[in-house]
Amino acid sequence: MLASRPSANRSIITVLKPIAALSGLLITLTLGTAAAQAGHPVKGSWSGYWGPSEAQKHRILMMLDWQNNEIVGTFNPGPSAVKVEKATLDVATWTLTLEAHMPTQSGGTARYVTTGKLENLGSWNNRRYSGTYEFGQERGTFIVALN
Numbered sequence: 001m002l003a004s005r006p007s008a009n010r011s012i013i014t015v016l017k018p019i020a021a022l023s024g025l026l027i028t029l030t031l032g033t034a035a036a037q038a039g040h041p042v043k044g045s046w047s048g049y050w051g052p053s054e055a056q057k058h059r060i061l062m063m064l065d066w067q068n069n070e071i072v073g074t075f076n077p078g079p080s081a082v083k084v085e086k087a088t089l090d091v092a093t094w095t096l097t098l099e100a101h102m103p104t105q106s107g108g109t110a111r112y113v114t115t116g117k118l119e120n121l122g123s124w125n126n127r128r129y130s131g132t133y134e135f136g137q138e139r140g141t142f143i144v145a146l147n
Contacts, residue, residue: 039066040065040066040071041094041118041121041127042064042066042071042087042089042096042118042129043064043065043066044063044064044146044147045061045062045063045146045147046061046062046063046064046129046144046145046146046147047059047060047061047062047144047145047147048060048130048142048143048144048145049142049143049144050114050133050135050140050141050142050143051140051141051142052138052139052140053140056140060075060076060142060144061075061076061077062074062075062076062084062098062144063077064084064087070087071084071087071089071096071098072084072087073087073098075100075102075112080103082100082101082102082103082112083100084098084099084100085099085100085101086098086099087099093117094117094118094119094121095115095116095117095118095131096114096115096116096117096118096129097113097114097115098113098114099111099112099113100112102135104136110135110136111134111135111136112133112134112135113133113134114129114131114132114133114142115131115132115133116129116130116131116132116142117129117130117131124146125146126145127145127146128143128144128145128146129143129144129145129146130142130143130144
């Protein structure tokens with residue numbers, strides 16, 4: 001009887017080794033995925049609409065990043081890109097204000113300011129930034145989603 005115990009222990013070890021290896025792999029993948037999702041809540045590509053009414057909506061794309069403890073970014077990247085001049089985030093309420101000078105139809109520029117709340121911060125596929133904007137004398141609402 002004593003001679004059969006070492007082989008039983010070897011059988012248990014043989015069964016447990018793959019389970020331990022698989023568990024280690026799953027833990028590593030889980031931690032790696034969590035680390036890959038770390039970043040500033042505003043960082044990324046955002047797209048949506050702004051306008052004074054449903055009939056007068058304009059498409060907008062924002063590229064935002066967190067660099068040197070500041071939010072930086074661009075409205076409508078490309079040949080007509082406009083740099084975000086000032087960004088302020090109140091983390092107590094998750095209210096974000098972005099300021100820039102956007103081109104007008106007359107060829108000049110006008111001050112463009114968005115103020116809104118970041119919502120669904122824990123989500124990577126449903127994060128939103130929405131609120132009100134001012135573009136020169138025009139006022140309205142906007143909503144963008146993280147792409």
